[in-house]
Amino acid sequence: MGRDKNKRNLIYKPAFKDFIPENKPFAGVTVLLDEEMEAIYLMDILNLYQEEAAISMEVSRPTFTRILKNARQKLTRALVYGNKITIQDDNSGYIVAICSASLDNFESILATDKYLLIYKVQNNELTLLHSFENQVASKNLKPAIVLPQILMQHKVNIFLSTRVGEGLKNSLFAKGIQAIEKQISKKEDLTNLLDS
Structure with a gap:
Protein backbone atom coordinates (compact mmCIF):
# COMPACT_ATOMS: atom_id res chain seq x y z
CA MET A 1 0.00 0.00 0.00
CA GLN A 88 -9.27 19.89 -11.07
CA ASP A 89 -10.04 22.32 -8.25
CA ASP A 90 -10.57 20.52 -4.95
CA ASN A 91 -9.92 23.61 -2.87
CA SER A 92 -13.29 25.22 -2.16
CA GLY A 93 -11.70 28.22 -0.46
CA TYR A 94 -10.27 31.42 -1.87
CA ILE A 95 -8.88 34.76 -0.72
CA VAL A 96 -10.56 37.90 -1.98
CA ALA A 97 -9.38 41.52 -1.80
CA ILE A 98 -11.61 44.54 -1.99
CA CYS A 99 -10.82 48.25 -1.80
CA SER A 100 -13.48 50.24 0.02
CA ALA A 101 -14.10 53.84 1.00
CA SER A 102 -15.33 52.61 4.39
CA LEU A 103 -14.51 49.85 6.84
CA ASP A 104 -18.22 49.50 7.63
CA ASN A 105 -19.92 49.21 4.23
CA PHE A 106 -19.30 48.56 0.55
CA GLU A 107 -21.07 51.56 -0.99
CA SER A 108 -17.91 52.39 -2.91
CA ILE A 109 -15.52 49.59 -3.92
CA LEU A 110 -12.96 51.03 -6.31
CA ALA A 111 -9.23 50.34 -6.61
CA THR A 112 -8.56 53.94 -5.57
CA ASP A 113 -10.62 53.81 -2.34
CA LYS A 114 -9.06 54.41 1.09
CA TYR A 115 -8.94 50.89 2.56
CA LEU A 116 -7.80 47.50 1.36
CA LEU A 117 -9.62 44.56 2.94
CA ILE A 118 -8.59 40.93 2.51
CA TYR A 119 -11.00 38.11 3.35
CA LYS A 120 -10.69 34.34 3.34
CA VAL A 121 -13.75 32.41 2.14
CA GLN A 122 -13.84 28.74 3.13
CA ASN A 123 -16.95 26.55 3.25
CA ASN A 124 -19.20 29.63 2.96
CA GLU A 125 -17.57 31.16 6.05
CA LEU A 126 -15.97 34.58 5.82
CA THR A 127 -12.91 35.65 7.82
CA LEU A 128 -11.27 39.07 7.67
CA LEU A 129 -7.52 38.44 7.37
CA HIS A 130 -6.20 41.99 6.95
CA SER A 131 -7.42 45.56 6.71
CA PHE A 132 -5.10 48.48 6.08
CA GLU A 133 -4.81 51.78 4.23
CA ASN A 134 -4.68 51.38 0.48
CA GLN A 135 -1.35 52.76 -0.77
CA VAL A 136 -3.03 53.66 -4.05
CA ALA A 137 -5.18 56.19 -2.19
CA SER A 138 -2.77 57.31 0.54
CA LYS A 139 0.25 57.82 -1.77
CA ASN A 140 -1.66 58.61 -4.99
CA LEU A 141 -0.11 55.65 -6.86
CA LYS A 142 -1.28 53.74 -9.92
CA PRO A 143 -3.41 50.67 -9.05
CA ALA A 144 -1.90 48.53 -11.84
CA ILE A 145 1.59 49.00 -10.40
CA VAL A 146 0.89 48.72 -6.67
CA LEU A 147 -2.06 46.38 -6.11
CA PRO A 148 -0.86 43.20 -7.89
CA GLN A 149 2.31 43.06 -5.74
CA ILE A 150 0.41 43.63 -2.49
CA LEU A 151 -2.25 41.07 -3.41
CA MET A 152 0.35 38.47 -4.31
CA GLN A 153 2.06 38.95 -0.93
CA HIS A 154 -1.26 38.12 0.72
CA LYS A 155 -1.97 35.17 -1.63
CA VAL A 156 -5.14 36.76 -2.99
CA ASN A 157 -7.04 34.78 -5.66
CA ILE A 158 -9.74 37.32 -6.51
CA PHE A 159 -9.88 41.12 -6.66
CA LEU A 160 -13.41 42.54 -6.52
CA SER A 161 -14.35 46.03 -7.64
CA THR A 162 -17.24 47.79 -9.35
CA ARG A 163 -14.83 48.91 -12.07
CA VAL A 164 -11.43 47.50 -13.06
CA GLY A 165 -9.39 49.30 -15.71
CA GLU A 166 -7.70 47.28 -18.46
CA GLY A 167 -4.21 48.02 -17.10
CA LEU A 168 -5.08 46.73 -13.64
CA LYS A 169 -7.01 43.77 -15.04
CA ASN A 170 -4.01 42.74 -17.19
CA SER A 171 -1.55 43.23 -14.31
CA LEU A 172 -3.69 41.09 -12.01
CA PHE A 173 -4.17 38.41 -14.65
CA ALA A 174 -0.40 38.25 -15.20
CA LYS A 175 -0.08 37.38 -11.51
CA GLY A 176 -2.84 34.77 -11.64
CA ILE A 177 -5.38 36.95 -9.81
CA GLN A 178 -8.92 36.98 -11.16
CA ALA A 179 -10.57 40.42 -11.39
CA ILE A 180 -14.35 40.44 -10.91
CA GLU A 181 -16.41 43.54 -11.63
CA LYS A 182 -19.50 43.45 -9.46
CA GLN A 183 -21.28 45.60 -6.89
CA ILE A 184 -22.00 43.99 -3.54
CA SER A 185 -24.04 45.37 -0.67
CA LYS A 186 -22.74 43.34 2.27
CA LYS A 187 -19.64 41.33 3.07
CA GLU A 188 -21.58 38.05 3.06
CA ASP A 189 -21.92 38.51 -0.73
CA LEU A 190 -18.21 37.60 -0.94
CA THR A 191 -19.00 33.96 -0.15
CA ASN A 192 -20.63 33.27 -3.52
CA LEU A 193 -18.38 35.16 -5.95
CA LEU A 194 -17.46 32.07 -7.92
CA ASP A 195 -21.06 30.82 -8.18
CA SER A 196 -22.26 33.65 -10.40
Missing part, protein backbone atom coordinates in the same frame (compact mmCIF):
# COMPACT_ATOMS: atom_id res chain seq x y z
CA GLY A 2 1.38 3.43 -1.01
CA ARG A 3 1.82 6.21 1.47
CA ASP A 4 -0.61 9.12 1.62
CA LYS A 5 0.27 12.10 -0.52
CA ASN A 6 1.30 15.18 1.47
CA LYS A 7 -0.99 18.20 1.22
CA ARG A 8 0.41 20.77 -1.18
CA ASN A 9 0.32 24.50 -0.55
CA LEU A 10 -1.74 25.81 -3.48
CA ILE A 11 -2.36 29.51 -4.04
CA TYR A 12 -3.65 29.59 -7.63
CA LYS A 13 -7.44 29.53 -8.04
CA PRO A 14 -8.42 28.78 -11.65
CA ALA A 15 -11.00 31.15 -13.11
CA PHE A 16 -11.62 28.78 -16.03
CA LYS A 17 -11.68 25.01 -15.56
CA ASP A 18 -12.64 23.57 -18.96
CA PHE A 19 -11.06 24.08 -22.38
CA ILE A 20 -12.60 22.43 -25.43
CA PRO A 21 -11.22 22.31 -29.01
CA GLU A 22 -13.41 24.29 -31.42
CA ASN A 23 -12.87 22.64 -34.81
CA LYS A 24 -14.31 19.20 -34.11
CA PRO A 25 -15.59 16.99 -31.30
CA PHE A 26 -12.88 16.37 -28.73
CA ALA A 27 -11.16 12.99 -28.71
CA GLY A 28 -10.90 12.54 -24.96
CA VAL A 29 -10.51 14.36 -21.67
CA THR A 30 -7.23 15.34 -20.03
CA VAL A 31 -7.53 16.14 -16.32
CA LEU A 32 -4.92 18.52 -15.00
CA LEU A 33 -4.59 18.10 -11.21
CA ASP A 34 -4.71 21.22 -9.07
CA GLU A 35 -1.08 20.68 -8.04
CA GLU A 36 -0.07 20.42 -11.72
CA MET A 37 -1.85 23.69 -12.52
CA GLU A 38 -0.10 25.28 -9.52
CA ALA A 39 3.30 24.13 -10.84
CA ILE A 40 2.61 25.66 -14.27
CA TYR A 41 1.37 28.86 -12.64
CA LEU A 42 4.49 29.20 -10.48
CA MET A 43 6.95 28.41 -13.28
CA ASP A 44 5.34 29.88 -16.39
CA ILE A 45 3.28 32.79 -15.04
CA LEU A 46 5.27 33.94 -12.00
CA ASN A 47 8.61 32.87 -13.55
CA LEU A 48 9.93 31.39 -10.31
CA TYR A 49 12.95 29.11 -10.24
CA GLN A 50 12.17 25.47 -9.47
CA GLU A 51 13.65 25.77 -5.98
CA GLU A 52 11.43 28.79 -5.19
CA ALA A 53 8.37 27.09 -6.65
CA ALA A 54 9.02 23.92 -4.62
CA ILE A 55 9.26 26.01 -1.45
CA SER A 56 6.00 27.77 -2.32
CA MET A 57 4.22 24.42 -2.80
CA GLU A 58 5.94 22.96 0.30
CA VAL A 59 7.36 19.99 -1.61
CA SER A 60 10.88 18.83 -2.39
CA ARG A 61 12.49 20.02 -5.59
CA PRO A 62 12.44 16.52 -7.18
CA THR A 63 8.73 16.23 -6.37
CA PHE A 64 8.08 19.65 -7.88
CA THR A 65 10.03 18.68 -11.01
CA ARG A 66 7.92 15.52 -11.37
CA ILE A 67 4.66 17.45 -10.94
CA LEU A 68 5.71 20.05 -13.52
CA LYS A 69 6.84 17.40 -16.02
CA ASN A 70 3.51 15.55 -15.68
CA ALA A 71 1.57 18.79 -16.19
CA ARG A 72 3.48 19.77 -19.32
CA GLN A 73 3.18 16.27 -20.79
CA LYS A 74 -0.58 16.25 -20.18
CA LEU A 75 -1.02 19.65 -21.81
CA THR A 76 1.09 18.66 -24.80
CA ARG A 77 -0.87 15.44 -25.33
CA ALA A 78 -4.16 17.29 -25.02
CA LEU A 79 -3.11 19.79 -27.67
CA VAL A 80 -1.70 17.15 -30.03
CA TYR A 81 -4.67 14.75 -29.72
CA GLY A 82 -7.43 17.37 -29.46
CA ASN A 83 -8.56 16.50 -25.94
CA LYS A 84 -10.77 18.58 -23.70
CA ILE A 85 -8.68 19.94 -20.80
CA THR A 86 -10.31 19.98 -17.37
CA ILE A 87 -8.57 21.56 -14.39
